[in-house]
Amino acid sequence: YKLAWNGGWLVAVPPENTSRTCPCCGHVSADNRQTQARFVCVECSFEENADVVGAINVLRAGHARFACEVSGAAMPPAAGTHRSDSGAAQCRA
Structure with missing residues (x-):
């Protein structure tokens, strides 16, 4: 209810x-997370804290899901988790 009160x-x-999907190139692999805290894409070498990568991917998926709900468009379950689906992250290869 507090979320609704604040217009959220x-x-x-x-x-x-x-947490296994690269926000830079979209490659999905368990090998991208060799440790709990670090994410290194085996495809494009993008590096970041694993929690930050997960947050980026959840935010993108949420934006895509919300946009499709508002427009009435159908979308696949993984929509919004790839770089081309929404605003590009700053990729450092």
Whole structure:
């Protein structure tokens, strides 16, 4: 109710692979997370804290899901988790 009071929206996002998907190139692999805290993409070498990567992917998926709900468009479950689906992250290869 406090979220509604403040004019916020809650958008449910499937958590599958949000911490294994590279926000730079979209490559999904368990090998991208060799440690709990560090994310290094085996495809493009993008490096970042794993929690930040997960947050980027959840935010993108939430934006995509919300946009599709508002427009009435159908979308696949992984929509918004790839770089081309929304604003590009600053990729450092």
